[in-house]
Amino acid sequence: MSHEPRRAGRHFLQIPGPTPVPERILAAMSRQILDHRGLEFQRLGKRVLAGIKSLFKTQGQVIIFPSSGTGAWEAGLTNTLSPGDKVLMCETGQFAVLWEGMASKLGLETDVIPTDWRIGADAALIEQRLREDKAHKIKAVCVVHNETSTGCRTRIDEVRKAMDAAKHPALLMVDTISGIAAADLRHDEWGIDVTVAGSQKGMMLPPGLAFTAISAKAIEASKTAKLKKSYFAWDDMLSMNATGFFPYTPATGLLYGLAEAIDMINEEGLENVLARHERLAEATRRAVVGWGLELQCRDSKYYSPAVTTVVMPEGHNADAYRKIVLDNFNMSLGTGLNKIAGKAFRIGHLGDTNELTIMGALTGVEMGFDLAGVPHKKGGVAAAMSYLAETAANPVKLAAE
Numbered sequence: 001m002s003h004e005p006r007r008a009g010r011h012f013l014q015i016p017g018p019t020p021v022p023e024r025i026l027a028a029m030s031r032q033i034l035d036h037r038g039l040e041f042q043r044l045g046k047r048v049l050a051g052i053k054s055l056f057k058t059q060g061q062v063i064i065f066p067s068s069g070t071g072a073w074e075a076g077l078t079n080t081l082s083p084g085d086k087v088l089m090c091e092t093g094q095f096a097v098l099w100e101g102m103a104s105k106l107g108l109e110t111d112v113i114p115t116d117w118r119i120g121a122d123a124a125l126i127e128q129r130l131r132e133d134k135a136h137k138i139k140a141v142c143v144v145h146n147e148t149s150t151g152c153r154t155r156i157d158e159v160r161k162a163m164d165a166a167k168h169p170a171l172l173m174v175d176t177i178s179g180i181a182a183a184d185l186r187h188d189e190w191g192i193d194v195t196v197a198g199s200q201k202g203m204m205l206p207p208g209l210a211f212t213a214i215s216a217k218a219i220e221a222s223k224t225a226k227l228k229k230s231y232f233a234w235d236d237m238l239s240m241n242a243t244g245f246f247p248y249t250p251a252t253g254l255l256y257g258l259a260e261a262i263d264m265i266n267e268e269g270l271e272n273v274l275a276r277h278e279r280l281a282e283a284t285r286r287a288v289v290g291w292g293l294e295l296q297c298r299d300s301k302y303y304s305p306a307v308t309t310v311v312m313p314e315g316h317n318a319d320a321y322r323k324i325v326l327d328n329f330n331m332s333l334g335t336g337l338n339k340i341a342g343k344a345f346r347i348g349h350l351g352d353t354n355e356l357t358i359m360g361a362l363t364g365v366e367m368g369f370d371l372a373g374v375p376h377k378k379g380g381v382a383a384a385m386s387y388l389a390e391t392a393a394n395p396v397k398l399a400a401e
């Protein structure tokens with residue numbers, strides 16, 4: 001039992017994942033456990049394994065692991081690569097740093113293209129590195145689609161074009177853990193070989209499921225890849241999945257939730273879901289500009305539809321500010337990570353979010369600035385409101401009586 005006094009209303013969880021879970025999904029998950037080798041499960045297994053494909057825009061297979069997104073990173077690397085293989089990575093932010101660290105620990109050689117953490121991966125630099133790699137020592141290019149720490153999105157279509165222009169055969173691996181169902185991702189069209197995602201961000205589910213969309217080329221690579229794996233091996237998973245089952249006990253409760261989440265996304269329409277994220281992100285950025293503050297993402301080409309990272313004015317600590325917002329308005333904002341710790345905070349606007357959720361959040365941010373004495377201009381919230389009203393779906397003017 002908590003000894004905190006009760007706080008009325010709901011907590012505003014505005015971090016860029018995990019995100020609040022809609023009632024429909026909570027209800028779908030609160031069911032008795034079922035036999036994971038039985039017919040009822042088989043129907044559920046087939047339903048989610050088929051349904052998940054459209055979120056990745058793939059006709060190919062999508063593996064569902066009972067793990068956090070990090071597990072699917074590991075699976076992607078160990079199933080396709082061998083000890084000592086070189087991988088090209090782009091240090092776009094904290095999640096790229098973590099993926100890079102994992103690759104090194106697994107015995108891969110990492111070739112890292114640095115950035116200033118204020119843009120996505122630069123396709124021109126990737127092309128240059130690949131052209132220099134005449135012997136094709138680089139076996140995979142790994143990029144983070146939506147860099148959750150900075151609010152910068154990598155243009156995966158441009159990365160694909162760069163790889164094609166360099167005529168380089170490396171695999172393309174994409175982390176879209178915080179991008180799935182928020183930022184457009186086209187696994188097949190963009191020729192991605194391994195796309196990694198997680199349940200707890202744009203997909204509106206609790207943490208605990210990881211997804212990997214894989215290409216035929218990735219499956220081919222997995223036949224000769226020598227890095228060790230067992231639990232995360234694709235082959236057992238793929239052969240069991242063919243009949244709707246899993247090689248070990250799946251997270252059945254979360255799969256009920258997943259089936260519901262897929263239905264909800266299809267009912268709204270995936271393209272509408274993506275457009276909603278773009279619109280709420282734009283409203284958020286207009287608020288930041290209205291406050292006279294700086295976006296961590298310095299080039300509009302790379303703006304993220306899922307999260308906005310805000311640079312704190314010099315001399316003001318972002319975490320002290322976040323605590324004031326939490327204590328006063330019961331809202332959690334995302335912390336700055338690694339080299340921008342204390343210097344920036346993040347506003348998540350992904351998953352089950354609408355106009356009034358984001359307006360509530362932005363209002364809390366602006367009131368927090370007042371309370372914390374953070375220098376800012378008035379009018380951020382007003383700018384976001386105007387934009388949302390101007391772009392409303394059903395604008396109807398009442399005639400004067």
Ligand SMILES: *Cc1c(COP(=O)(O)O)cnc(C)c1O
Nearest residue numbers: 068069070095146148177178198
């Ligand atoms: C959240 C996140 C991760 C880590 O995923 P876990 O589910 O915490 O393992 C990795 N990459 C990105 C881009 C993320 O947003």
